[in-house]
Amino acid sequence: MNDHTKQDATRRLASAAGHIRGIERMVADDAYCIDVIKQIQAVQAALNKVSTMLLDNHLRTCVTTAIQGDDAEEREKMLQEITSVFAVTGKK
Amino acid sequence: MNDHTKQDATRRLASAAGHIRGIERMVADDAYCIDVIKQIQAVQAALNKVSTMLLDNHLRTCVTTAIQGDDAEEREKMLQEITSVFAVTGKK
Amino acid sequence: MNDHTKQDATRRLASAAGHIRGIERMVADDAYCIDVIKQIQAVQAALNKVSTMLLDNHLRTCVTTAIQGDDAEEREKMLQEITSVFAVTGKK
């Protein structure tokens, strides 16, 4: 992972964790359920951003190296992994 | 929100926040990007459970009260809110 | 289902089916994969609209009737069904 991605992902993950702590307080304070659900949806969207950023970084580093390299098995593993996280994202 | 839902949601949110802190450490330790993405997807699935649980509780309390009550405007607001969180979930 | 929802849903479903037929032709004509995927995503978004519209109608008719009625079992079934389609949508 390059440094910029690492810092950006870390910052966004810390923010998501903080957001969830805030949602816990909303629940403790008997906030309106729909407002809580909306905040949960906002965290999920923020996490999608992190995944997308990490995938972008992964494609530019490991996947590019594997595709340019000679190890067919490694290349195959890389491609299957991308397809697999794409499939799960479509289900989430 | 009834007490059982409140406790269960709080416990699951605390666990999701802890999970995200763990993902931050994975990023700090240069974990493999695809593994990080899979953990993020696991948190998102866990958050979906919380939303579903809160919606269930909401339907049994506020929505039921509104539909059985006489305030047409309140009822309308409730129904639109449910449709709206459903639409967003379909987009996330 | 009220008449307006029925007509609107039918029109949107026919349009989605036509859209998919168009995507079949794109595949036959060797269109660029990413363009095909984007069209598939557009159909999925259009289908989400139909689901949301049907849910809205369902809440205003069957669910309202059940919640105002005396059949506790029927009411319970209705609420569980809504939670269940919400949970699946979050996974898709």
Place this chain on the structure above:
Amino acid sequence: MNDHTKQDATRRLASAAGHIRGIERMVADDAYCIDVIKQIQAVQAALNKVSTMLLDNHLRTCVTTAIQGDDAEEREKMLQEITSVFAVTGKK
């Protein structure tokens, strides 16, 4: 697109279009809304399969060629496209 993917995608798209036509008939016959929504969700899951299959093919052909090639701009375009369909899928 290789021939196998082309045939498989075509067959699945035709099946999805037929499925939607069936859903139109359900609406015409006043089927229960929740049953209609479940069928729509099944079509969306089937379409996800097609997208995943096309992405897999795309990675093995165009993306591999671009990454092994000398055209930096083309390579950049490919990587951005993958990230972009991934991001949209996460929102759908």
